[in-house]
Amino acid sequence: MLKEIGIKAKNASYSLGTLSTIEKNEILKAIKLALSESEEEIIEANRIDMENGIENGLTEGQLDRLLLNEERIQGMVDSIDTVVDLKDPIGNVDHMELLPNGLQIGKKRTPMGVIGIIYESRPNVTLDCSILCLKSSNALILRGGKEAIESNKSIVKVIRRAIKELGYNENFVQLIEDTSRESSNALMTLNGYVDLLIPRGSAGLINAVVKNSTVPVLKTGDGNCHVFVDESADIQMAINIIENAKTQRIGVCNAMETLLVHKNVKDEFYKKLQVIIDQYNIKVYGDEISKSKLTGIGVATEEEYYMEFLDYAFAMKVVDNIDEVIDHIRKYSTNHSEVIITNDYKNSQKFLNLVDSACVYVNASSRFTDGSQFGLGAEMGISTQKLHARGPVGLEELTSYKYIIFGDGQIRG
Template structure:
C-alpha cells in the first residue's frame, strides 16, 4: 500500500464521509448549496481578484508564457461567469434521480439500472482557477465529493475561491468536506493523490500534455483522460470562403490558450490558389505565424516550412500549421494522423462530403460549418464541464453531470430463488 501523507489521508477520510452523506442529500439541498456558493463568490469577488493579481505577478516574475498567464487571469466578468455556471447547474436535472431502464425478467424480478455518484473524485489541474468552481459545482450536483489539486501558479487564487465556496457550504445542508483543496503544491503529494485508491474513486487531470501523461503514467486510481487539443479546420473544395474565414479566425484567435482553439488548417488544392492567400492574409493581419508545407509557401510568402512536430502540436499560441491536400481522402488521412481526437471541423456546402466527414473523423466532437470553440460544457448546455474527455471509455467530449455518475442494478423480488 502506498504511504499517504497524514494531511492527505485525513482529507480522504473526510471526503469519503461527505460522499456517503451526499448519497442521501436531496436535489433541493444540492441546488440550494450551489446558489449559496454563487452568492459567496459574488461577495468575495474583491478578495479573489486580489489573490489572483498576486498569482499573476508571481507568474510574470517566473517568466511564464503569456498563454499560461491568460489562462490564469481572472476578471469580474469571469467570476460572474463562474456564478452563472453554478446557477445553470442548479437548474439542470439531477442525474442521480434517473433510472436508465427497467424491466421484469422471466422469473418475475423487477430489474432497474439507476444512476449513482462516482464517489470521491480527485482533480489535478493547471493554471485556470475557474476549474475550481466548475469542478466543484458539477461534482456536488452529481453527488460526488471532490479533492482538488491546482497548480502552484494559481495557489492564491484557488485558496480564495475555496474560502468562498466553504462560506457558501457552511450555510447549506451539504457537508463542507464535500469540496476540499490540497494547498501543498509539492509533486510528491500529487503523486500520492494519484495512488490514493483507498479513498479516491476516480482521477481527472486537466492541463497540458505533460501533466496528462504524468498522471496516466503514475496513477493507480482509475483516470479519465482529458483533452490535449490539436484541432483541425478542413476547408473543402465546396467551402464558402467567407464562412471559412470567419470560422478560422474565431477558432484560432478568439482565445488561443484553450484546448478547443484551432491549431491546424487543411485546405483542398483545388481551391488553394484562390482561398489560401485570402485566409492567410487575415491570419497574418492578426499576427498569427503560418507554418505550412511547400505548397503553402508557394502561395503565402511569409509562411515558414512546417515540421512533423508542427503538424502534431498544440501551440496554444499565435501559430497555426497549414497543409494543402489533394482532395477529401488525403484530408481525412492527415487529420487522422495528427488529430488528438478532441475537435475537428469541415467547411463545405457539399452535403455528401459533410456527412462523410462526420462518419470518418473519430474525434470527440466533429463539426460541419461551425467553430471548434463550441466544444465546451457551457455551450453544450451542461452548465460548465469537468473536462473534455478524448478517450472512449465511460465518457467522451465535454463532461457534464452524467459523465460524473456510474450506475448500479437494483433488483426487487418476492422470494425468488435460482433453480
C-alpha cells in the same frame, strides 16, 4: 496529510449522497451569492498569481488561462444558474424490465463517490468542478497548479464557507494546497479514497497521470484540433471560422492548431487568410504549396503537425482530397475536435462518419467544444477517450449505476 484529506472526502461523500436535489441546489445558490460578494477578494488573489506568472515567464496563452476579471467571474456565477436548472441524474432508474422469472431489474444512477482532479493554471476550473460534483453528489479533492494557487485558495475558501454556513460538511470540497510533485503523486495513488481521478491541462500532465495513477483515470485531452477547408466551402465562412477558432482564445484546448486546405480552393481564400495572419501576427508552419500561397511561412515538420501550440501559431497543409484529410487527422490528432467547412453534403457525411474524435463539426468553430456551450453549465474537462465518457464531462458523466432487482421470493434453481 493526503490520507487525512481522503478520509474526510470519503466521509463527506456519504452525507452528500443523502441530499435531495433541492438541498444541493440550495448549496449552489449559496455559493453563487458568496462568489458575487467575494469578487474583489478573488480578483486580488488572482492579481498575485498573474504577477508571479509574469515574473516566471508564462506565455501569453498561459496568462490568458490564468486571468480572472469581472467578466470572467460573472461567467462563473452565471454557470451556477445553469447547473441549478439541470436535471439531477442521481436516482434516475433506466431500463426497468420484467424478466420471465418475475424479477424486475433496472439500472439506478449513483454518484462516483470521491472525485479528484489534477489541473493547471485555469482557476475557473476550481468552481466548474465544485458545482458539478456537488450537483452529482460527489465529494471533490482539487489539486491545482502552483500558477493559480492563490486564486484557487480564494475560490475554495468561498465555496467551503457557503457550504458550512448552510450547516453542511465543508469537506464536500477540499483543496490540496501543497503544489509539489509529491502531492500530485500521492493523489494518484490514494486508493480506497478516490474513486475517479481526472487530469486537466497539458499533454505532459495528462500523460503523467495516466501512466502513474493507480486509481481509475478519466483521460481528458490536449487539443490538436483541425479545420479543413473543402473546395466547395464558402470562403468568407471559412475565414470567419478560422479567425474564431485560432484567435478568440489562444490558450485553450479547443483552439485550431492545424489548418488543412483543399488544393482547389481559390486564391481569394489565401488573400483573406493572409490578412488574418498579419493582423494577429500569427506564426504559420506550412508545406511547400502553403509557402507559395502565403508570405512569411515557416517549414512544417512532423513536430509542428503534432503540436498543440496554445499560441498565435498553427500548422498548415494543402491536400488533394478528403481522404488525405482523414488520414492526416488520424495520424496527428489528439481526438479532441475537428472541423470541416464545406457545401458538399457527401463530404460532410464522410467527415462525420470517418473522423473519430470526441467532437466533429460541419461549418462551425471548434471553440464550441465546451460544457457551457453544450448546455451542461460547466465541465470537468473534455474527454478524448471512449470509456466511460467522451466529449465535455458534465453531470451524467460523473455518475455510475447499480442494478436494482425486485422479486417476490424467487430462488435460483
